[in-house]
Amino acid sequence: MTELLLPAGVFLIALLYSSVGHAGASGYIAVMSLLSLAPAFIKPSALVLNILVASIASLQFWRAGHFRWALFWPFALAAVPLAFVGGTIDLPRQAFQWLLGAVLLYSAWRLMVQARQPLEVKPPHLPLALLAGGFIGLLSGLTGTGGGIFLTPLLLFAGWAAPKQAAAVSALFILLNSASGLSGWLVSGQSLPGGLLPLLLAAGAGGLVGSWLGARQLAPAGIKRFLALVLLIAGAKLLLS
Known part of the structure; x- marks a missing residue:
């Protein structure tokens, strides 16, 4: 049963998450945990799937003309080193997860309410973008995610980007x-688990379909609603785990 349910779950998560530029790490972890897979399998598998789906989504949205380098680099420059730092810190997980879960659920609610409201886009000031990127990178390392669940709502709520950007x-x-996290896993002497090919095929198919829909078919209001659903799933996972 697991051999059927796991690829199906991975496909659906990749399709949903990639439609809003995300890769699905929190969803993969949730499905694998529900199916009682070992932690040694879950973490590296989720990272590998994240890298594949994020690569597909990056290419699809770039080819559709939505990527903005000037918007991207300040956040990434500050985030990547602090994501590594966050991965070395061990916080009291229950209270931390509840706080993040509540933030994500509130973000989901705001996105649903504001789905059809017009958005006035203005680029962020460089110091503010660096500060926000560093904070999101730290959260990414602390939570073991790629950070998209924090970056995308911030870009939209602050008016720094349109939904597809x-x-x-x-x-x-x-x-x-995700690539940084997987590199750390491998450098620490760990190895990749076997049996990933069916999951990679499922994630690749879901990522192709979802990112194509998000980049070329979904209206901005649709992107916001899909993102709200993604945040709702991620927030519920944090509150219930």
């Missing part, structure tokens, strides 16, 4: 953070 920037942001 936010998705494009978040996809590459997640790719870099």
